[in-house]
Each structure stands twice: as structure tokens, then as C-alpha cells.
Amino acid sequence: MSNNNPSASAQAIAEVMMHIGHIADSLGYTQGLKPSQWTALRYFASANASQRTVSAFADFHATTRGAASQMVEVLVNKELLTRVPVPEDRRVVQLHPTARALDLLQHDPMKDFAAVIAALPPNDQYHLAETLTRVLRGLLAKRQAA
Numbered sequence: 001m002s003n004n005n006p007s008a009s010a011q012a013i014a015e016v017m018m019h020i021g022h023i024a025d026s027l028g029y030t031q032g033l034k035p036s037q038w039t040a041l042r043y044f045a046s047a048n049a050s051q052r053t054v055s056a057f058a059d060f061h062a063t064t065r066g067a068a069s070q071m072v073e074v075l076v077n078k079e080l081l082t083r084v085p086v087p088e089d090r091r092v093v094q095l096h097p098t099a100r101a102l103d104l105l106q107h108d109p110m111k112d113f114a115a116v117i118a119a120l121p122p123n124d125q126y127h128l129a130e131t132l133t134r135v136l137r138g139l140l141a142k143r144q145a146a
Contacts, residue, residue: 017135027109032078036061038108040071044081045097045105052094062143080104 028035043060044052051060058068072095075081080101086092097105117125 024110024113027112030109031104031107033104036071037075037080038110040075041080041097041101041105042108042110044095045102049094052096053092054095057095062140075101 025035028038033041039061040057043057047056047060050056054068054072055065057072058065061068072081076083076095080098081095082098084094084096086094117128120128
């Protein structure tokens with residue numbers, strides 16, 4: 001990447017980021033799951049109880065309630081999530097990972113991706129996280145404006 005042409009450099013960086021995303025995404029086709037299903041499992045395994053709902057997941061995953069509901073249905077049918085009514089409000093249903101889901105998460109393909117990042121020097125990890133966060137915020141702002 002040349003420092004003489006910032007727009008070409010930005011284009012090259014964007015292409016590398018897209019390539020990284022595609023490779024990371026392809027790692028997620030394992031254990032009979034798709035990358036988006038892994039994302040949902042990770043979400044429901046780490047979210048606090050009040051955030052374990054279809055609506056909260058849809059907001060997190062930046063998708064529609066309908067799409068999130070369909071994904072949840074697939075994971076319930078695969079016996080990876082269970083629906084648990086909230087006693088204080090029967091209209092609210094929380095989604096909890098099953099023991100099988102927690103076992104699958106021990107073999108989460110994201111761990112391979114994270115290991116590559118973990119091998120970077122700590123200062124590089126910090127700057128990468130800071131920079132990617134700014135890129136993500138910029139993309140989200142453009143998406144909301146569209």
C-alpha cells in the first residue's frame with residue numbers, strides 16, 4: 001500500500017478487511033451451524049438474563065425481529081436454545097443455551113480467529129481494537145443514515 005495515494009490505500013485496507021471478514025465467516029461453517037447461528041449462540045451464552053430475548057438479539061445483530069425469530073427457531077429446533085418464560089411477566093420469553101450449545105461453544109471457530117489476534121503484540125491489539133471500533137461506528141452511522 002502506497003502512502004502517496006490515500007484513497008487507494010483506504011480502498012486496499014477496505015479490501016483486506018473484507019477478505020478477513022470472508023475468511024473468518026467461512027470458519028463458521030462447522031458443527032452443522034452457519035456463522036450467523038454461531039453469533040446467536042455466543043450472544044445468548046454471554047448476554048445477561050434480561051437481554052436473552054429475540055428483540056434484544058435482533059438489536060444486537062442489527063437485523064429485523066422476524067429474521068432474529070427465524071434464527072432462534074432454528075436453534076430451538078436443533079436443541080441448542082430453550083425458551084424460558086419469565087415468571088414476573090409471562091409475555092416475556094428468555095432464550096437460554098442448552099448444555100449441548102455450551103459444549104459446542106467450547107469448539108467455537110471464533111477461537112481460531114481470536115488466537116491469530118492474540119498472537120499480535122499487545123500494543124498492536126490495542127490499536128487494532130481502537131481503529132476497528134471507529135470503523136464500525138462509521139459504518140453503523142452510514143447505515144442508520146441510509
